[in-house]
Amino acid sequence: MKALLVQLDEQTLVALNRVAAPRKRSEFVREAIRKAVRRAEYRAMRDAYSKQPDSATDADDWSTPEEFKA
Numbered sequence: 001m002k003a004l005l006v007q008l009d010e011q012t013l014v015a016l017n018r019v020a021a022p023r024k025r026s027e028f029v030r031e032a033i034r035k036a037v038r039r040a041e042y043r044a045m046r047d048a049y050s051k052q053p054d055s056a057t058d059a060d061d062w063s064t065p066e067e068f069k070a
Helices: 010-019 022-051
Strands: none
Touching: 010 022
């Protein structure tokens, strides 16, 4: 795992300590970063689909599904 040094102003540090237990701050920050990355990826996916949506002819026909073979 790589280390990342993040400097916070006093007000932000106090707020962080309020919402995350001091010993759990690192995990709180890691989770916040993961959520932000996921939101950005989903936003990019939504934008891509809105620019080029599936057409009705390309969509699967759910009335005739293929047989699943395990």
